[in-house]
Amino acid sequence: MRWTKARKRVVLETAIVFMVVAAILLVFLIVRKPGVTGTAWVNPNKYSSSTLIETPKKFDGKAIEFTGEAVGESMVRSAGKNGAKGAWIHLNDDAYMNHGVEAGGGFNGYNSGMAIWVEPASLTKAIEHYGRYKENGDIVRIAGTFNAACAEHGGDMDIHATGIEIVQRGKTITHKVYAWKLISALFLVILALAMLAINRRRFLKEQIAVFMNR
Amino acid sequence: MILRPAQSSYRVIGKYSGKVITGVGLLMTIPMVTALAMREYNAFFDFVIGCALSMVIGLGAQAFFRTDKDLNWGEGLVVSAGSWIWAVMLAAVPYWLSGHYKSFLDACFDTMSGFTTTGLLLVQDLDHMSYALNMWRHLITYAGGQGIVVIALTFLFKGTAGAYKMYVGEGKDERLLPNVIQTARAIWLVSIVYLGVGTLVLTVVNMFLGIAPVRAFFMATWAFMGAWSTGGFAPMSYNTVYYHSLIQEVVTIIIMVAGSMNFALHWAVWTGKRKEIYKNIEIQSFTTGVIVFSALAMVGLMRAGIYPDAMALARKTLYTIISGATTTGVSIVYARALVTQWGPIGLVAITLSMMIGASACSTGGGIKGIRVGIMFKAFVQDVKQTIMPENSIMRTKYHHIKDSDLTDELIKGTGMIVLLFLLTYLFSAVLGLLCGYDFTQALFEGVSAISNTGLSCGVTSPSMPEVMKVAYIIFMWVGRLEFVSVFAVGAHLIAVFKGK
Numbered sequence: 001m002r003w004t005k006a007r008k009r010v011v012l013e014t015a016i017v018f019m020v021v022a023a024i025l026l027v028f029l030i031v032r033k034p035g036v037t038g039t040a041w042v043n044p045n046k047y048s049s050s051t052l053i054e055t056p057k058k059f060d061g062k063a064i065e066f067t068g069e070a071v072g073e074s075m076v077r078s079a080g081k082n083g084a085k086g087a088w089i090h091l092n093d094d095a096y097m098n099h100g101v102e103a104g105g106g107f108n109g110y111n112s113g114m115a116i117w118v119e120p121a122s123l124t125k126a127i128e129h130y131g132r133y134k135e136n137g138d139i140v141r142i143a144g145t146f147n148a149a150c151a152e153h154g155g156d157m158d159i160h161a162t163g164i165e166i167v168q169r170g171k172t173i174t175h176k177v178y179a180w181k182l183i184s185a186l187f188l189v190i191l192a193l194a195m196l197a198i199n200r201r202r203f204l205k206e207q208i209a210v211f212m213n214r
Numbered sequence: 215m216i217l218r219p220a221q222s223s224y225r226v227i228g229k230y231s232g233k234v235i236t237g238v239g240l241l242m243t244i245p246m247v248t249a250l251a252m253r254e255y256n257a258f259f260d261f262v263i264g265c266a267l268s269m270v271i272g273l274g275a276q277a278f279f280r281t282d283k284d285l286n287w288g289e290g291l292v293v294s295a296g297s298w299i300w301a302v303m304l305a306a307v308p309y310w311l312s313g314h315y316k317s318f319l320d321a322c323f324d325t326m327s328g329f330t331t332t333g334l335l336l337v338q339d340l341d342h343m344s345y346a347l348n349m350w351r352h353l354i355t356y357a358g359g360q361g362i363v364v365i366a367l368t369f370l371f372k373g374t375a376g377a378y379k380m381y382v383g384e385g386k387d388e389r390l391l392p393n394v395i396q397t398a399r400a401i402w403l404v405s406i407v408y409l410g411v412g413t414l415v416l417t418v419v420n421m422f423l424g425i426a427p428v429r430a431f432f433m434a435t436w437a438f439m440g441a442w443s444t445g446g447f448a449p450m451s452y453n454t455v456y457y458h459s460l461i462q463e464v465v466t467i468i469i470m471v472a473g474s475m476n477f478a479l480h481w482a483v484w485t486g487k488r489k490e491i492y493k494n495i496e497i498q499s500f501t502t503g504v505i506v507f508s509a510l511a512m513v514g515l516m517r518a519g520i521y522p523d524a525m526a527l528a529r530k531t532l533y534t535i536i537s538g539a540t541t542t543g544v545s546i547v548y549a550r551a552l553v554t555q556w557g558p559i560g561l562v563a564i565t566l567s568m569m570i571g572a573s574a575c576s577t578g579g580g581i582k583g584i585r586v587g588i589m590f591k592a593f594v595q596d597v598k599q600t601i602m603p604e605n606s607i608m609r610t611k612y613h614h615i616k617d618s619d620l621t622d623e624l625i626k627g628t629g630m631i632v633l634l635f636l637l638t639y640l641f642s643a644v645l646g647l648l649c650g651y652d653f654t655q656a657l658f659e660g661v662s663a664i665s666n667t668g669l670s671c672g673v674t675s676p677s678m679p680e681v682m683k684v685a686y687i688i689f690m691w692v693g694r695l696e697f698v699s700v701f702a703v704g705a706h707l708i709a710v711f712k713g714k
Binding site: 050053054055056071072073074075076077087088090092094096100101102103105107108109110111112113115131132133134148149150151153154155156157158175176177178181182184185188189191192195196198199213 | 239254255256257259260262263265266267269270273274276277311312313314316338339340341342343344345395423424425426429450451452455456457458460520521522523525526527529530546547548550551554555675676677
């Protein structure tokens with residue numbers, strides 16, 4: 001195919017049109033969805049994780065109760081005493097403990113929680129759901145001792161639990177695919193393929209040259 | 215007289231920017247595959263949109279701006295700095311579509327933080343994030359560590375003289391091999407070999423720590439990317455606190471120190487020059503910094519009596535200071551605990567370690583060890599000169615890959631960059647102060663952003679003033695590109711509007 005002046009002009013004009021459309025779409029994507037602030041959040045704990053982190057000295061070595069969503073997983077470790085095993089779990093007492101932000105929870109800042117050492121590890125078997133993308137974790141209440149810098153665990157801030165109770169079962173979440181995302185994706189893929197076709201000759205030539213030079 | 219850039223200048227900038235943007239689009243295929251593998255279809259379409267949009271703009275720019283002209287110095291620097299802005303905006307599209315960000319500005323903040331390997335974040339509800347989006351967060355920081363331009367040079371460029379100008383514009387100036395394209399590929403070779411080995415080791419460690427195999431693999435990949443790129447991102451909001459493991463901490467220390475070393479040093483060691491590790495000025499500067507600032511932090515922590523024993527004290531202090539000195543930002547202490555437990559002495563020690571930062575031509579940021587080493591040697595030379603006979607001439611050398619003379623021109627250039635960094639650090643603290651934050655905390659956070667570290671004492675949050683979000687985005691960008699490219703963009707804009 002020869003690149004005549006007229007053909008070049010057509011290609012340039014097409015490129016301009018495509019780029020304008022893409023720019024409009026980019027603007028559409030940017031302004032599409034303003035963030036929604038979540039409803040006022042009431043922490044279930046008398047002493048929240050934020051309070052414990054802000055004033056660790058005040059609570060160091062004290063017995064406390066702590067409730068939160070189990071997130072991540074239970075990590076079973078050797079406890080070092082009588083061959084028994086303990087487990088690390090993490091309980092989040094933040095605004096997302098009932099609904100993650102993608103599950104309609106609204107925005108309420110960062111995640112916040114506390115690391116819990118559970119001994120024996122078998123106690124954590126009661127937890128069925130851990131908070132992740134596809135799961136709302138079980139809401140778990142523990143009773144234990146708060147350590148500002150735990151001597152047993154390398155100076156970590158943690159709570160050593162002596163009892164564990166499931167307050168509310170978590171559930172599996174289904175994330176639906178929105179129609180507008182499908183349509184936008186389809187439209188943009190067609191545009192991208194059109195751009196690729198316009199560039200095909202030059203692009204392929206360059207790529208072949210790059211590979212030949214290796 | 216300022217000259218307005220010629221039309222050919224726009225064309226060449228547009229063409230090469232298009233290539234870099236296309237590279238960003240191609241990178242999004244990795245989280246797309248992750249989304250399909252983990253059956254996260256909603257996230258999959260976020261990446262299809264982001265990828266296709268990048269391709270439309272990238273390929274569109276290449277179609278529209280056709281030229282055979284090569285880049286000159288100014289254009290190369292503008293392409294480098296400009297591509298970062300485009301890349302940040304386009305990479306933010308999947309972030310924004312995920313619903314984890316309250317505004318597009320917040321999403322851009324996190325992508326700039328990722329590409330510049332900073333690690334500060336505004337993402338909300340991180341603990342419920344998809345595998346695909348986590349892959350993208352860490353991939354951005356891994357790619358940003360090597361350099362966006364380096365990616366494009368590796369895969370989308372044929373050897374041109376202009377390519378070197380773009381490469382320099384991204385804050386790198388070491389040529390490992392005679393050809394800049396070969397240098398870019400050598401950087402990737404080093405990084406990918408480490409990625410394979412590091413991921414394997416961390417996967418085994420994670421499984422030993424009680425994490426299921428598939429999740430252990432993903433978390434290992436991300437932990438490696440976060441540490442090697444000195445980005446400091448982690449898949450859980452607890453960061454490295456989540457693992458509660460000395461082994462994990464030791465392995466990540468090794469990875470982040472390796473990532474913070476100059477690629478030229480890696481290449482020298484790879485090609486058999488092992489003695490370089492002991493002789494190199496950057497390694498000497500880094501080691502001295504870690505020892506001095508760790509000792510300072512330990513004095514503060516011992517006085518406060520925070521940690522129960524010497525082991526806990528050494529573990530927390532060394533990890534945090536090395537995280538700061540390598541400008542990684544991974545943490546085994548809660549962010550606010552740096553204020554409530556570590557106190558002012560601890561904060562100052564970390565701030566100083568972040569200010570100096572890592573090696574030049576590495577994935578890290580900050581003033582850089584080589585500059586501090588050069589300024590220190592220049593200072594010693596000046597002191598010696600004053601006590602020597604008036605007519606004597608002193609010749610001082612420093613060792614970085616080879617012995618080089620400490621010339622007046624080198625000292626002047628180095629001093630200029632050091633001064634710019636220090637002024638920007640001060641400006642960030644004053645800005646924080648004006649926005650109502652405590653000066654020490656504002657300085658800590660500002661230094662963390664400019665040196666691309668990412669350790670936070672709680673100033674950075676989704677509710678921080680918008681003006682600070684914008685300022686931090688610029689700080690991270692300026693810090694990563696080390697001023698020169700950003701000045702080139704400014705000069706280019708002035709020339710466009712005021713040139714004749």
